[in-house]
């Protein structure tokens with residue numbers, strides 16, 4: 001029998017949920033009191049939220065930090081459901097987690113960004129779920145690898161699961177970005193191109209990494225026609241045992257949700273419209289260009305400091321000529337016009353000189369006269 005991938009729309013999940021699917025709750029279930037107080041406040045302040053999330057087993061990057069309360073916390077979640085009627089979601093990373101969660105009546109499972117990239121772990125989860133067809137939300141892998149995200153969804157789909165959605169939570173990026181995890185929107189867009197029926201949710205909390213940019217990220221996802229949001233919400237965010245910086249309190253959640261324009265969504269199908277896809281790629285590349293320019297200028301400043309400290313002349317014309325020669329050679333290979341590359345490099349050079357000179361000025365002495373700085377090199 002050929003392996004199939006069927007993705008049912010949210011409205012057919014049989015949970016009484018539909019777009020926009022709003023999921024909120026703490027990063028981690030820390031105590032019965034924290035879980036219940038958070039759920040009650042979400043219920044009152046943000047009744048649009050239908051699913052309560054809480055991590056019970058926490059995959060921490062480094063050992064020695066809070067790793068969750070395990071099965072005991074599942075009982076606290078059961079109390080949430082009994083008292084508030086909210087549906088429950090938690091993260092699973094192996095078959096044992098799956099069994100315990102299903103026994104506890106968890107309504108939706110999610111696979112975390114550190115588990116999605118592991119084919120063995122995902123296959124173990126898929127095998128444990130064979131014949132169950134519980135909804136599973138698959139977060140993107142922590143590093144930008146679309147194939148691993150697709151592969152994880154396929155493993156679940158091939159095990160017979162049809163109530164699947166992807167959660168975009170941003171990607172770890174080796175360069176500093178304004179986000180904790182760079183959104184790289186072209187990845188979810190390409191995923192949607194591969195699986196047009198797959199529902200996409202956005203987790204702005206792990207993308208933003210702080211409270212300030214949550215609204216902006218969430219709105220961007222809605223404008224791109226995402227089907228819902230997962231927002232980390234804690235009754236006392238500042239005391240949270242994990243991800244304290246990015247969690248909002250229930251009042252903050254209400255303000256966030258009220259500030260979002262759920263009707264601004266692009267018309268259906270826009271996510272795989274070629275023009276939109278290309279525009280998103282351009283936006284992504286522009287962001288990367290800006291990041292790279294920022295990194296380059298920061299290095300130029302360090303070179304400026306070094307030259308100043310070691311009394312090395314800023315003027316190094318042969319270095320600049322070598323840089324330009326190499327760039328023009330590259331330009332030829334890439335089919336870029338030499339005049340364009342020369343203009344871009346000259347603009348970068350001018351800014352680099354300004355930054356190096358500024359560093360020298362700030363150090364207070366030894367700044368060569370401005371004429372000789374015209375060919376400062378990095």
Ligand code: PEP
Nearest residue numbers: 027112113114139169206
């Ligand atoms: C989480 O949702 O708390 C979590 C651990 O997320 P991620 O897997 O996206 O890092």
Ligand code: MN
Nearest residue numbers: 027232242243
């Ligand atoms: Mn978290």
